[in-house]
Amino acid sequence: MDKKEPKIKILYVPSLNVGVTTWRIENYANQLVEDNNDILVHVDYLADQNVAWDKVCFNCGETSDIIIRTLEGHFKYFDIIVFQKIQNEEGLVLVEKLKKKHPKTIIIAEIDDAIGEVTPSNRHKFTDHHSKAAKHLVISDAVISSTPYLANSIKKIVGNDKPIYIAPNCLKLHRDLFNFDEKIELEKKDTINIAYVAGGGHDEDLRLFIKPILNILEKRNDVRLIIRYGDQKPDCVPDHPYIDFKSNVVEKNTDKWAVKNYLNSMYKLNADIGLAPLRDTEFNRCKSAIKYIEWAYLQTPVVASWVEPYKNVEGSLHLTENDPLQIQKTIENVIKYVGKQDYSFLRNQCLQLYNIKNEAKKLLDWFYKLKGDKYE
Numbered sequence: 001m002d003k004k005e006p007k008i009k010i011l012y013v014p015s016l017n018v019g020v021t022t023w024r025i026e027n028y029a030n031q032l033v034e035d036n037n038d039i040l041v042h043v044d045y046l047a048d049q050n051v052a053w054d055k056v057c058f059n060c061g062e063t064s065d066i067i068i069r070t071l072e073g074h075f076k077y078f079d080i081i082v083f084q085k086i087q088n089e090e091g092l093v094l095v096e097k098l099k100k101k102h103p104k105t106i107i108i109a110e111i112d113d114a115i116g117e118v119t120p121s122n123r124h125k126f127t128d129h130h131s132k133a134a135k136h137l138v139i140s141d142a143v144i145s146s147t148p149y150l151a152n153s154i155k156k157i158v159g160n161d162k163p164i165y166i167a168p169n170c171l172k173l174h175r176d177l178f179n180f181d182e183k184i185e186l187e188k189k190d191t192i193n194i195a196y197v198a199g200g201g202h203d204e205d206l207r208l209f210i211k212p213i214l215n216i217l218e219k220r221n222d223v224r225l226i227i228r229y230g231d232q233k234p235d236c237v238p239d240h241p242y243i244d245f246k247s248n249v250v251e252k253n254t255d256k257w258a259v260k261n262y263l264n265s266m267y268k269l270n271a272d273i274g275l276a277p278l279r280d281t282e283f284n285r286c287k288s289a290i291k292y293i294e295w296a297y298l299q300t301p302v303v304a305s306w307v308e309p310y311k312n313v314e315g316s317l318h319l320t321e322n323d324p325l326q327i328q329k330t331i332e333n334v335i336k337y338v339g340k341q342d343y344s345f346l347r348n349q350c351l352q353l354y355n356i357k358n359e360a361k362k363l364l365d366w367f368y369k370l371k372g373d374k375y376e
Contacts, residue, residue: 006040008364008371011078012110013071014045015054015085019199022259023290024112024146025084027172031360039364042078046070054091068094075102079371082108082144086136096139106370109140111150112169114286115157137162142370144363149308150286165366169288170356171297180263180297186270191224192338194331195271197294200231200249205284207236208305209277212328216335217242223335226269228257267298272338273331276304280322289313296350299343303331315349 012029014021025043032041046053046067057067074081075098086092086109099107115137116130134157137143142163145151151164158164171178194213196206206227213225217240227237227245237245248257256265274295278284285308292313295302304310306319320330 004038007038008080008367009040009078010042010367011074011081012041012043013053013074013081013083014043014049015052015083015087015091016112018049018259020112021049021084022177023169024110024167025082026177027170027356028167028360028363030174030177031172031356032364035357035360036364044070044074052088052091054086054088054094056090057094058090071095072098072101075099075105078105080106080108080367082110083136083140084110085113085133087130087132089132092132092135092139095136099139106141107139108142108144108370109136110144111137111154112146112288114150114153114283146288147286147309150288153282153286163370165363167359167363168354169290169293170354170359171293171351172356176260178263179260180267184264184267186268189270191222192220192273192335193224193226193269193271194273194275195226195228195266195269195300196275196277197228197266197269197291198230200229202229203231203234203236205277205279205305206234208279208322209275209327209331210236210238212324212331214238214240215328216332226271228265228269230257263294263298266294271295271298271300273334274298274300274302276302276310277322277327278305278307278309280305280307284309292317293350293354296346299346301334301337301343301346303327303334313353315353316346 010032012025014025029041029043032039047056047063053067056063058064071094083095086095095107099105115133137154137158142165143154143158144165144167145154146167146169148166151166154164173180216223217225223242225243227243228248229245230248232247233245237243255261274291276291278287287309289309292302292304292310292315296315301318303318303320306321310317311319318330318334320327
């Protein structure tokens with residue numbers, strides 16, 4: 001019997017770091033494949049994951065030749081191609097060229113971050129990436145965003161007529177994505193552990209909570225601050241007997257904090273309280289509430305800044321204004337309930353609020369609508 005032609009053929013082309021790619025691309029692609037046997041969903045990195053395909057697609061010998069041939073074949077075959085944020089002119093030139101050659105192929109820009117603003121800690125790493133990302137939005141037929149706030153900021157670039165779909169970040173438990181071992185036994189402890197886990201570039205956000213926590217550490221000898229950070233130790237974090245700071249980069253714990261081990265590594269910190277400090281900036285407002293999702297899955301209460309990604313979460317959060325005294329009071333109030341309140345409900349709560357199965361179904365419906373509109 002001949003194999004039936006898929007109802008719709010969808011290609012994802014990642015371009016960013018493995019963490020963002022997992023949340024935005026792999027999570028959704030895996031769920032779409034798992035739930036639908038009559039569609040085709042494929043993920044193609046086009047180059048080594050440590051190489052920006054959109055930079056090496058021209059003037060890089062055989063690598064460029066392979067990328068060009070492969071992408072040309074994809075434009076001929078797939079109905080929809082979702083390109084994660086393109087930040088290099090070479091990639092934009094190639095996509096524009098192929099789009100003109102294959103106008104029926106729908107191209108979608110997948111955006112999970114502010115366009116036009118960078119955290120101060122990361123400014124030295126970027127040149128004109130944001131202008132290229134803005135152009136990527138303009139040449140695309142549609143856009144996928146992670147939050148309503150980010151979607152509204154994108155409209156300032158593309159106008160109100162371009163379709164923008166909001167696909168929230170959702171946790172997809174999978175052996176190769178987020179793998180969680182229910183059998184992990186935590187060591188007994190006589191301390192209250194407050195934990196902050198983040199990639200690099202959040203020095204200014206972390207600074208908000210340091211002084212209030214130091215005040216708590218001065219008053220109590222049973223509280224510990226645990227920090228796992230994806231960069232060098234920020235100047236705001238002092239050497240202190242009750243602060244356990246480790247840089248994932250300096251310590252070379254890349255495998256331990258790889259995405260598939262990430263939840264397990266967070267869980268092993270044996271945290272009683274998770275922290276999500278954020279300054280109220282345009283960059284942070286465009287972020288999503290990933291730290292709530294992660295800590296809630298681990299059944300750990302979160303103290304978060306009262307800013308855009310967290311203040312609109314419908315789940316149980318301990319929100320605080322970014323005032324030192326208010327931060328301290330909020331953390332101290334949560335400390336009072338450590339060991340006295342059951343937080344097991346948080347896991348089901350976050351999985352319901354950010355349900356990958358439901359969201360993937362709605363995303364697929366939108367893909368069908370785009371395909372129908374395009375071919376009418």
